[in-house]
Amino acid sequence: MPQLTPLLAPLWFAQLFTGAKSFVDNPLIGSPRLNALGLHATRVRAAHAMTARRRAKLAAPVEAADRAAFDRDGVVEIRDFLPAPTFQALREQLFAYRGPAREMVQGDTITRRLAMDPAARRALPAFERFSRDARWAALARYVAGFDIEPLLYIQSILPQRHSAPPDPQVRFHADTFYPAMKAWLFLEDVPLETGPFAYVKGSHKLTPARLAWEKQRSLSARDGDCRLSARGSLRIDTSELAALELPQPTVFAVPANTLVIADTFGFHARTQASLPATRVEIWAYGRRNPFRPFRGWDVLSLPGIAERRVPLRWWLGDKAEKLMPQPWRPVGLKGPTDD
Numbered sequence: 001m002p003q004l005t006p007l008l009a010p011l012w013f014a015q016l017f018t019g020a021k022s023f024v025d026n027p028l029i030g031s032p033r034l035n036a037l038g039l040h041a042t043r044v045r046a047a048h049a050m051t052a053r054r055r056a057k058l059a060a061p062v063e064a065a066d067r068a069a070f071d072r073d074g075v076v077e078i079r080d081f082l083p084a085p086t087f088q089a090l091r092e093q094l095f096a097y098r099g100p101a102r103e104m105v106q107g108d109t110i111t112r113r114l115a116m117d118p119a120a121r122r123a124l125p126a127f128e129r130f131s132r133d134a135r136w137a138a139l140a141r142y143v144a145g146f147d148i149e150p151l152l153y154i155q156s157i158l159p160q161r162h163s164a165p166p167d168p169q170v171r172f173h174a175d176t177f178y179p180a181m182k183a184w185l186f187l188e189d190v191p192l193e194t195g196p197f198a199y200v201k202g203s204h205k206l207t208p209a210r211l212a213w214e215k216q217r218s219l220s221a222r223d224g225d226c227r228l229s230a231r232g233s234l235r236i237d238t239s240e241l242a243a244l245e246l247p248q249p250t251v252f253a254v255p256a257n258t259l260v261i262a263d264t265f266g267f268h269a270r271t272q273a274s275l276p277a278t279r280v281e282i283w284a285y286g287r288r289n290p291f292r293p294f295r296g297w298d299v300l301s302l303p304g305i306a307e308r309r310v311p312l313r314w315w316l317g318d319k320a321e322k323l324m325p326q327p328w329r330p331v332g333l334k335g336p337t338d339d
Contacts, residue, residue: 016043018289021176021232023222029232030222039210040177040218047178047290048206048265051212054295061138070143074204074266077252081185081259082130091187091256094154094280094336095121101334102314104327106237109159109167109270112334113283115310116152128283130185136259141260144181145285149301151310154324155184155283157334159195159273168228170272172200172249175264177214178290179204183261185282187336190254195273197260197287198249200241204266209244220241236267280336 006306023030024273031039059067069076082090099114114120121127130136131152141147159167168327175182192197203210214234238248251262251271261284262268288298288319300309317326 010102017291019176019178019241019287019291022230023218023232023253024230030230032123032219032222032275035215035218037186038215041215042247044177044206044211044214048148048160050291051179053293054145055142058138058142058145061134062142063135063138066135066139067142068186070139070261070263071229073199073201075201075250075260075262075268076139076143077254078135078259079150079255080257082133082257083134084257086126086129087257089122090130093124093126094187096335097154098333098335099123100311101331102328102332104329105162106169108162109157109169110161112156112158112330112331112336112338114154114334114336115314116154116282116307116312118307120154121307125146127282128131133274134314139261140181140183140286141185143179143263144288145290145295146288146292146298147296147301148286148288148298149306150181150183150284150286153283153310154336155281157195157279157281158277158339159270160276165171166272167270169270171235172198172238172267172269173228173233174203174267175233176287177232177265179263179265181261181284181286182264183259183284185284186256187280187282188256190252190258190279192251192253192271193274194277195271195280196251196253197264198251198269198271200246200267202266203244204240204263207245213240213244217224241267277339278337 012028015026016028020026020029027033028039049190050265066076097120099120101112101114103110103112116127140150184197192325217234224230226235254260300306314328317328
């Protein structure tokens with residue numbers, strides 16, 4: 001754990017007003033004494049209050065049924081999202097595409113990502129039908145709580161590829177202490193044996209019980225035995241859900257051409273795959289500083305910049321390798337279904 005020094009104290013204090021979440025990298029965020037006094041709980045309350053105000057201003061373009069489902073559950077499932085001819089064209093183009101890929105290994109699972117950069121978009125003209133879809137754009141922005149263009153990837157999940165402990169993503173968790181958006185457009189059917197996405201419906205709501213759980217976990221997360229919880233992605237066992245007045249998880253074993261979009265403050269996980277498999281999807285991610293009051297004015301969403309953000313993030317990560325290890329390793333040219 002970093003030691004509190006006069007030199008770094010102003011930086012650590014400033015991070016309290018950002019999305020910084022690691023209990024081990026910032027002695028203020030991880031302080032049991034400050035969190036017992038309510039620091040973490042205050043950050044959680046403030047972030048959710050600001051998100052609620054931004055979402056209220058982003059609600060009008062969202063279809064009423066989508067907004068009602070999200071507000072109730074924290075996750076929306078839309079089957080047959082793209083017109084059948086568009087979806088078939090997208091599948092054919094995407095499965096034939098090969099591009100610069102990155103992979104991360106967690107336990108027995110490989111996650112592969114290819115950036116939806118300008119080269120990929122030229123090779124996948126059918127993708128534009130999805131990226132410009134008004135229903136998708138409105139819902140993605142509402143869930144994220146910002147009028148931003150999400151990061152977009154071609155993602156492949158390859159479970160049971162190593163003789164190793166289970167993928168840590170099969171433990172239910174919240175990504176961070178504030179609302180954020182992730183979405184999946186599944187390019188193939190997702191049967192139970194391949195490890196579908198699962199979500200605890202209603203767990204995106206900041207209830208008194210959830211706030212008390214957040215405060216309690218903040219007292220011990222820094223020194224606990226779970227590395228990902230210590231870094232701010234708090235894990236929860238399904239046996240704890242009833243005490244928070246939450247249901248058991250819903251598993252999204254869905255057909256191809258299903259869009260699932262979720263607030264990842266809600267508890268979610270991959271389920272355990274029972275066999276080696278390859279799951280291919282368009283994966284989207286939207287997150288900004290939760291304490292930012294404005295929903296728009298995002299220079300990173302401008303055309304010409306938005307589609308280049310992923311390669312830039314990877315390049316910056318490579319340059320900063322000595323200071324911060326880069327989990328996403330370049331693996332050369334690959335396609336989504338390469339084994």
